[in-house]
Amino acid sequence: MEKEKPYVVPYRLYSNVLITLLALTFFSVAITLIDLGNISIVVALVIASVKAFLVLKYFMHLKYDKPYFVIMVIFVFSIILVTIVVTFLDYLYR
Amino acid sequence: MEQAKHIAEHYDPEASKIGMWLLIFTELLLFGVLFVIYAVYRYLNHDAFHLAAEELDTFMGAINTVILLLSSMTIAMATTALQKRNKSLTLVLAGITILLGMIFLVNKYVEWGGKFAHGIFPGSEYLTEMLSQGEILFFGLYFVMTGLHVLHLIIGIVLISVTMWKINSGKVHAERASLLENSGLYWHLVDIIWIFLFPLFYLIN
Amino acid sequence: MDSAHIMNEVNYLKYQGRFKGFLGWIFSTDHKRIGLLYLYSMATMFSVGLLLGLAMKLELIAPGKTIMEAQTYNATFTVHGVIMIFMVVVPGLPAVFGNFLLPLMIGAKDVAFPKLNLLSWWLYVLGVFLVLSALLFGSGTPDTGWTFYAPYSFKSGTNLLPAIFGAFVLGFSSILTGLNFLVTIHRMRCPGMKWTKMPLFVWTLYGTAWIQLLATPVIGITLVLVALERIFGVGIFDPALGGDPILYQHLFWIYSHPAVYIMILPAMGAVSEIIPTFAQKHVFGYKAIIASTMAIAFLGYLVWGHHMFTAGMSGTAQYYFSLLTFLVAIPSAIKVFNWISTMYKGAINLQTPFYWAASFVFVFMIGGLSGLVLGALATNIYVHDTAFVVAHFHYIVFGGTGFAFFAAIHYWFPKIFGRMYDTSWANIGWLIFFIGFLTLYTPMFYLGMMGMPRRYYDYLQEFHGGNILSTLGSWILATGFLIIIANLIRSARRGTQAEMNPWHGTTLEWSVSSPPPVENFDTIPEIKENERPYNY
Numbered sequence: 001m002e003k004e005k006p007y008v009v010p011y012r013l014y015s016n017v018l019i020t021l022l023a024l025t026f027f028s029v030a031i032t033l034i035d036l037g038n039i040s041i042v043v044a045l046v047i048a049s050v051k052a053f054l055v056l057k058y059f060m061h062l063k064y065d066k067p068y069f070v071i072m073v074i075f076v077f078s079i080i081l082v083t084i085v086v087t088f089l090d091y092l093y094r
Numbered sequence: 095m096e097q098a099k100h101i102a103e104h105y106d107p108e109a110s111k112i113g114m115w116l117l118i119f120t121e122l123l124l125f126g127v128l129f130v131i132y133a134v135y136r137y138l139n140h141d142a143f144h145l146a147a148e149e150l151d152t153f154m155g156a157i158n159t160v161i162l163l164l165s166s167m168t169i170a171m172a173t174t175a176l177q178k179r180n181k182s183l184t185l186v187l188a189g190i191t192i193l194l195g196m197i198f199l200v201n202k203y204v205e206w207g208g209k210f211a212h213g214i215f216p217g218s219e220y221l222t223e224m225l226s227q228g229e230i231l232f233f234g235l236y237f238v239m240t241g242l243h244v245l246h247l248i249i250g251i252v253l254i255s256v257t258m259w260k261i262n263s264g265k266v267h268a269e270r271a272s273l274l275e276n277s278g279l280y281w282h283l284v285d286i287i288w289i290f291l292f293p294l295f296y297l298i299n
Numbered sequence: 300m301d302s303a304h305i306m307n308e309v310n311y312l313k314y315q316g317r318f319k320g321f322l323g324w325i326f327s328t329d330h331k332r333i334g335l336l337y338l339y340s341m342a343t344m345f346s347v348g349l350l351l352g353l354a355m356k357l358e359l360i361a362p363g364k365t366i367m368e369a370q371t372y373n374a375t376f377t378v379h380g381v382i383m384i385f386m387v388v389v390p391g392l393p394a395v396f397g398n399f400l401l402p403l404m405i406g407a408k409d410v411a412f413p414k415l416n417l418l419s420w421w422l423y424v425l426g427v428f429l430v431l432s433a434l435l436f437g438s439g440t441p442d443t444g445w446t447f448y449a450p451y452s453f454k455s456g457t458n459l460l461p462a463i464f465g466a467f468v469l470g471f472s473s474i475l476t477g478l479n480f481l482v483t484i485h486r487m488r489c490p491g492m493k494w495t496k497m498p499l500f501v502w503t504l505y506g507t508a509w510i511q512l513l514a515t516p517v518i519g520i521t522l523v524l525v526a527l528e529r530i531f532g533v534g535i536f537d538p539a540l541g542g543d544p545i546l547y548q549h550l551f552w553i554y555s556h557p558a559v560y561i562m563i564l565p566a567m568g569a570v571s572e573i574i575p576t577f578a579q580k581h582v583f584g585y586k587a588i589i590a591s592t593m594a595i596a597f598l599g600y601l602v603w604g605h606h607m608f609t610a611g612m613s614g615t616a617q618y619y620f621s622l623l624t625f626l627v628a629i630p631s632a633i634k635v636f637n638w639i640s641t642m643y644k645g646a647i648n649l650q651t652p653f654y655w656a657a658s659f660v661f662v663f664m665i666g667g668l669s670g671l672v673l674g675a676l677a678t679n680i681y682v683h684d685t686a687f688v689v690a691h692f693h694y695i696v697f698g699g700t701g702f703a704f705f706a707a708i709h710y711w712f713p714k715i716f717g718r719m720y721d722t723s724w725a726n727i728g729w730l731i732f733f734i735g736f737l738t739l740y741t742p743m744f745y746l747g748m749m750g751m752p753r754r755y756y757d758y759l760q761e762f763h764g765g766n767i768l769s770t771l772g773s774w775i776l777a778t779g780f781l782i783i784i785a786n787l788i789r790s791a792r793r794g795t796q797a798e799m800n801p802w803h804g805t806t807l808e809w810s811v812s813s814p815p816p817v818e819n820f821d822t823i824p825e826i827k828e829n830e831r832p833y834n835y
Contacts, residue, residue, distance in 0.1 A: 006177065006271075011171050014170045017167070040298075041298075044297050056282075069111075076123070079123075080129075087134065090549070112485055113412065113478060117478065120513070123517060127550060131546065138543075222532075227534075231540070
């Protein structure tokens with residue numbers, strides 16, 4: 001097996017990502033004070049998605065892994081999304 | 095047994111990593127289905143969900159979110175520490191991760207306990223007689239999803255504990271880091287699930 | 300001479316490691332032994348399921364009660380379905396032939412995680428016992444149908460929890476097998492075996508493994524929710540508490556439709572191996588078969604609602620699912636053209652595996668065409684929940700996966716056991732089985748169109764004639780099956796020695812001895828630039 005030297009991610013990067021995540025969390029709580037009506041769920045999910053993206057890319061190392069890992073992850077999230085969309089073809093139009 | 099050694103000696107970290115990612119995919123699908131159910135019922139019972147969510151403590155949920163995010167950082171850092179051959183720091187970071195996980199469990203225990211004390215649990219009289227259907231669904235989903243999440247968190251704690259043991263005994267080290275990396279991946283999954291659970295249950299208002 | 304070489308002087312059947320005898324088998328991490336463990340356990344479960352099916356057909360030979368009460372009939376078709384689906388056709392070819400052949404076909408010594416592989420089989424056995432315990436203990440055999448539809452599944456007084464739990468465990472076994480195969484194919488192909496040089500059976504195992512991995516968790520959690528409903532009354536599918544039973548159906552079929560592609564893709568893969576070998580000709584459209592395999596695997600996720608056209612979905616959903624169902628039929632049909640074109644102008648070697656493969660194409664086509672009747676909304680409402688559906692899925696699953704399984708066992712038999720079976724008896728068995736199959740299921744198409752419902756133990760007098768014919772067919776089929784099995788069992792023990800490559804196949808498994816040595820290859824093969832499978 002080839003001996004590839006894995007990239008050693010510096011501690012500083014991880015703590016920066018954490019700070020960003022905490023800021024996003026704080027923001028997501030603060031924004032509930034504003035009444036956005038139906039968009040509030042969208043905002044909440046967008047923020048959550050950004051947080052998940054950061055965890056995937058940095059904590060879970062996808063930025064430094066071979067491309068096929070990223071392709072697989074995108075594929076799986078897409079399948080879940082498509083399932084929700086298709087299920088709603090039923091519920092939205094009953 | 096010669097045969098088993100011959101094949102098992104072959105250490106392929108990339109194979110193990112793919113294996114752990116595939117396991118993570120199954121968990122994503124598992125929780126994904128629960129999110130589908132949540133989405134459908136929230137769409138059908140919009141106001142009831144808002145009403146029921148007021149029973150939940152946003153601050154508690156936010157604390158738990160912070161705890162898990164922090165623990166994700168510490169377990170990620172543990173890999174760096176292992177690669178830098180700093181065994182004691184690795185163990186400290188992994189240990190903090192477990193500790194944070196335990197605090198999350200205590201919080202959850204208190205939270206659930208509070209619900210039970212108010213008569214809010216699946217099949218309770220209060221639930222079935224006093225609450226509307228949408229609220230019953232909300233709490234049903236709340237208990238199932240947070241309960242399943244807790245189960246996976248416990249599995250994650252066990253995984254990291256086993257990893258710590260093996261780091262300590264020298265079986266896991268810079269050249270053989272797979273177990274720590276993959277346990278970390280599993281832990282991040284637990285974190286990601288909570289990242290989505292938090293707004294859906296605690297930020298509806 | 301190193302230890303590995305000495306190891307490889309023993310074949311895998313005779314090898315004695317740390318454990319001897321029976322224990323040496325049930326604790327073996329050798330993929331070849333695990334494949335056989337699956338073969339024996341699945342054959343046993345199939346026989347049980349077959350007996351249940353015969354009992355059902357016997358009940359249906361005349362209107363009214365024949366040999367059992369209605370409740371018993373409900374329990375019988377439930378257990379028949381659970382066994383056949385979860386214990387036979389879903390593990391199916393991957394568990395037996397995938398395990399045995401995948402490493403051999405890609406030039407590896409075993410799968411990526413041999414111990415996990417053994418765990419998969421142990422989970423299979425555990426799942427079987429759990430389901431069977433539902434029959435033997437508690438408040439009565441489950442009677443919901445293998446589909447466990449809500450709300451009856453959480454209201455039924457019968458003993459559902461062990462059955463649900465058993466199905467969950469069986470699902471876990473399936474997931475782990477899929478995981479193992481995916482990592483094996485990604486990481487353990489021998490040098491020179493690029494993705495575009497893999498045998499077609501391996502490609503189908505790959506596509507199937509993704510479905511096993513991604514679809515099974517869906518039914519896992521759905522069954523858990525039903526269990527929680529029974530135990531705690533959570534309310535997720537209970538209309539009294541706000542739940543939607545149709546949502547249960549959505550979730551159930553989100554797994555169970557892709558599950559049928561788990562059943563059929565490896566079957567198609569095996570047929571794609573057999574036809575070129577017995578036509579002694581390169582397969583027609585190697586890349587097209589790969590593309591259509593992946594297309595089926597993907598599109599198969601998007602069509603689940605065609606099981607629910609009369610359930611109460613929106614019109615939009617009905618149109619969408621019907622359209623997608625017609626779309627997914629296209630890549631399946633493409634394969635049929637590939638196989639026939641492969642045979643065209645080939646030098647056909649008429650052997651038992653070829654008979655099975657050719658009859659597979661025939662019954663698969665009929666099953667598939669009847670699927671179009673079911674996929675079209677206007678016709679579906681007349682034949683949904685009738686015997687027509689029963690005919691359709693038996694043609695396509697029993698005819699499809701079943702025939703392919705028999706084709707595969709006769710094709711790879713010399714490799715697996717190092718012996719040849721009696722060809723005359725094998726062919727007689729095939730013919731009788733085939734005739735029995737057609738006699739058993741063809742009347743059901745007609746009966747369904749005339750309006751005979753499924754899952755009823757009674758029917759109107761006008762359906763009597765068709766049912767007599769159908770039950771007769773079941774006895775003919777059972778006779779054929781007995782002949783086939785007896786021949787295989789006898790030949791495994793006392794058949795004539797088989798040579799390394801009796802069918803002149805070109806894939807790697809035919810380059811090792813029959814039966815293979817413990818570690819498959821002395822030296823890992825290397826595929827040269829101009830080498831490819833089916834190079835006749």
